[in-house]
Amino acid sequence: MTDTVQHWRDGEIFAGGSGQTAPVTNPATGEITARVALADVADARQVIDAAAAAYPEWRDTSLAKRTQVLFKFRELLDERKPELAEIITREHGKVRSDALGEVSRGQEVVEFACGIPHLLKGGFTENASTKVDVYSVRQPLGPVAIISPFNFPAMVPMWFFPLAIAAGNTVVLKPSEKDPSASLWLAALWAEAGLPAGVFNVLQGDKTAVDELLTNPKIKSVSFVGSTPIAQYVYATGTAAGKRVQALGGAKNHAVVLPDADLDLAADAMVNAGFGSAGERCMAISACVAVGPIADDLVAKIAERTRTLKTGDGTGAVDMGPLVTEAHRDKVASYIDAGEAAGAKIVVDGRTVEADGGAAGFWLGPTLIDEVTPDMSVYTDEIFGPVLSVVRVESYDEALELVNANPFGNGTAIFTNDGGAARRFQNEVEVGMVGINVPIPVPMAYYSFGGWKNSLFGDTHAHGTEGVHFFTRAKAVTSRWLDPSHGGIELGFPQNV
Known part of the structure; x- marks a missing residue:
């Protein structure tokens, strides 16, 4: 009998009452290792209510005490990150080193949040008018929701909740049901x-849970990462x-390789x-744009390296x-089929892999797929798998036009030894x-994370200064006082208490 991954409410496991579950698998074996609870509306409201009840006290907790909790969380995370990495590998499938790297990148936001007092400082103008002072403050929003994807079950939530909590908000996290632990x-x-009960809560579930977070009036903001x-x-x-x-949202990230680039570095x-x-990263490079005569050499070097990779548990x-799932594997493989049928050249074929x-x-x-054209689905769609397409163009201008014409605007890269070309590209x-x-x-x-165009909906990016502003709102105060008592x-x- 498999265990059930439950919700977390008021500082403890919360079973909920829906009775509905979904399987959690180990992608390396196909084995069902657990089941995850799927919240109904009543379950979701109980978790949200816990966050709402905890908010007034946490909002009024001193900034010094809030950051003390953040520092302690950071110390514990640093000590035990291998435990978390093991959970990620077991449920997502990524290799241990990558899982550990995910936790470390998330920890960077925790460390940034430890310094939030500097970013919560307001401004002050004395005698803006005679004996009238004007100042500004930043205050928390209230209970906030985070809806995170399967590909980074630790890092993506940590893009948001350290800042939300440090700023005085309470949190309801809705993780992916594919890797919820x-x-x-x-x-x-x-x-x-030492975080008080109710400040950080976990709501397991599917669309029912998501819709309640999106519409419940007690939730003041929503942070989401996923498909467009x-x-x-x-x-x-x-x-x-x-x-x-x-x-x-989603991405179709291009890497432009100019003729003067170091081809070994680029490969x-x-x-x-x-x-x-x-390839299950929103920042993965899925389109390599080879400019001019270097395409054959570049493809050969990429292929040589790709064939040395070992796939396995x-x-x-490895x-x-x-x-992450059988259905996702089959969907990604179908894009390879479609590219081949459309005339692209399969240089290295992952469909025939012998995995460990x-x-x-x-x-x-x-x-690795060569001779891909912009009308092929293997180019137009976000595949979210280990498929690298090579698109050949004749010039820098053609490469730039290709990137800018894409409906996504998440991430891109250029490989060159020409500083002028690099500066022009980034501009x-x-x-x-x-x-x-x-x-x-x-x-x-x-700094803040986020793309343009169909890769971001909303005006504020994740973490950095923009993240602090997202989880707070500004208030301006105009003040006049009589003589001090x-x-x-x-x-x-x-004392700071």
């Missing part, structure tokens, strides 16, 4: 760090209900960015793990995150 591990760590069609739905539904929404980068985490000594793992695992090896390209000889330009936590004598050193 990381959320409960994080909830228990928050409790150990769902991001559009989340943004439209949440904003119609009067909520502040940041919905990060390494294409393999790393195209096949890391089995992420707990072992380079790439399985895809269970026979029923969700295997698809790294796949002219219509994409939110740009790498120069860097294939996965995910910014550090003190006497406050008494106190010689003790003032």
Whole structure:
């Protein structure tokens, strides 16, 4: 009998009453390892109510005490990150080193949130008018919702909840039902760090849970990461209900390789960015744009490296793990079929991979496709798998036009030794995150993450200063006082409490 992954409410496991569950599988074996509770509306409202009840006290808790809890959470996370990485590998399938890297990148936002007092400072103008002072403050919103995807069950939630909690909000996290256990591990760590019950809650479920978070009036904002069609739905539904929404959608990330580029560096980068985490990254490079006469050499170098990759169970000594579900594996494979049928050249075929793992695992090896044209579905669609397409163009201008014509604007990269070309590209390209000889330009936590066009719905990006502003709202105060009264004598050193 398998265990059931439950909700977390008021600082403890909450079973809920729906009785509905969904299977959780180990992608490397195909085995059902657990079942996850699927909330009904009543379950969702109980979890939301817990966040709403905890909000007034947490909002009024001093900033010094809130950041003390953040520091303790950071210390515990740093000590135990291998435990969390193991959970991620077991339920998502990514290799251990990648899972550990995911936790470390999420921890960067926790560390950034520890310094939030500086970003919550307001401004002050003395004597804006005679004996009238004007000042500004930033205050929390209330209970907030985070709806996170399967591909980063720890890092993506950590893009949001450290800042939300540090700013004085309470949180309801709705993780993916495909890999839900990381959320409960994080909830228990928050409790150990001293976070009061009800400040961080976990609601397991599917569309029923999502819709309640989007429409319940007690939830004041929604942060979402996922595919573009769902991001559009989340943004439209949440904003119609009067909520502040940041919905990060899909991507079709291009890497432009100019003729003067270091082709060995570029080939390494294409393999790393195209096949890391089995391509299940919103920042994965899925389209390599080879400019001019270097295409044949570049494809040969990428192919040589791709053929050395070992696919298998992420707990072992392999380079790439399985895809998250059987259905997703089959969908990704269908794009390879379609590209081949449309006339593209399959240089390395992951459909025939011999994986080091269970026979029923969700295997698809790294796949390199050459001579892809912009009308093929393997180019137009976000595949979200280990498929790297090579598109050949004749000039920089043609490459730039190709990138800018794409409806997505999440991430892009250029590989060149020409500083002028790189500077021109970063200025002219219509994409939110740009790498120069860097294939996965995910910014550090003190910058903000997010794309343009159909890769982001809402005006505010994740983490960084924009993230702090998303989870707070500004208030301006105009003040006039009579002469000050006497406050008494106190010689003790003032305390931050």
